[in-house]
Amino acid sequence: MVPLSWYLIFAALLFSIGLFGVLSRRNAVAILLGIELMLNSVNINLAAFWRYGDVTQMAGQVFAIIVFAVAAAEVSVGLALVISVYRRRNTVVADDINMMKW
């Protein structure tokens, strides 16, 4: 059987890959892609803890579903912001979006 540690290490690796994407990409849409990878790794952890803990307690799956809803909200607002900035400033490079820099 697959021990719990394999799922946790797999999720930690996926989280680190997503974190690298968020920190290193210049394009704002690509930064949002990295955030999606990080949210997915959290969902793997939640599902694994549900399966390896008490199966009759549904909290793990319910949390994963709420993470789905939060991810959908985050993507819709994030991409709307990117498109709005692109329309006004004609750029999607995160370094150039500095209108709120003080």
Place this chain on the structure above:
Amino acid sequence: MTGAQIIFIVVALFTLGSGLMVVTTRNLVHAALWLVSTLFGVAVTFALLNASFLAVVQVVVYIGAIAILFIFAVMLTRKDMRDQGPQHNSGWWVGALIAVLVFAGLLFLLQGWSGLYKTQAAIPAGFDAISELGNALVSPDAFVLPFEVASVLLVAALVGAVYVAFNRK
């Protein structure tokens, strides 16, 4: 090595490889398509964990809605940085270092935990995870309040997205 372990390793390598392509590919349309394959690998992982509802929702919501939204956004903003010029900022190695350090820190935290090598217990006979999940989501004793708050959050986010992206001209 048992069959379940081999299947898990194949799925994990496929998912991690596609994830690496998402953060390193130059062409952003390709990155969005690699994201689709990563999300599909995560859906297979949910299926391996007997979380059938999560696997279906992963395919419908993530691949069907979120990834397509990403492809739309990439195509709408494509004029700006096509495939020339650097796709990573000059401090990308700091990001790589931080990601490696976070992974090392997570491994350090994991190896000190006693429940790490737990194996899957058998699911009790007659246990229906999907109906239990449905009951838990609408039962006042369980998660009806977080469920309703999540729906309010979704409505607020959709109204906000329409307001932010609305073209006033």
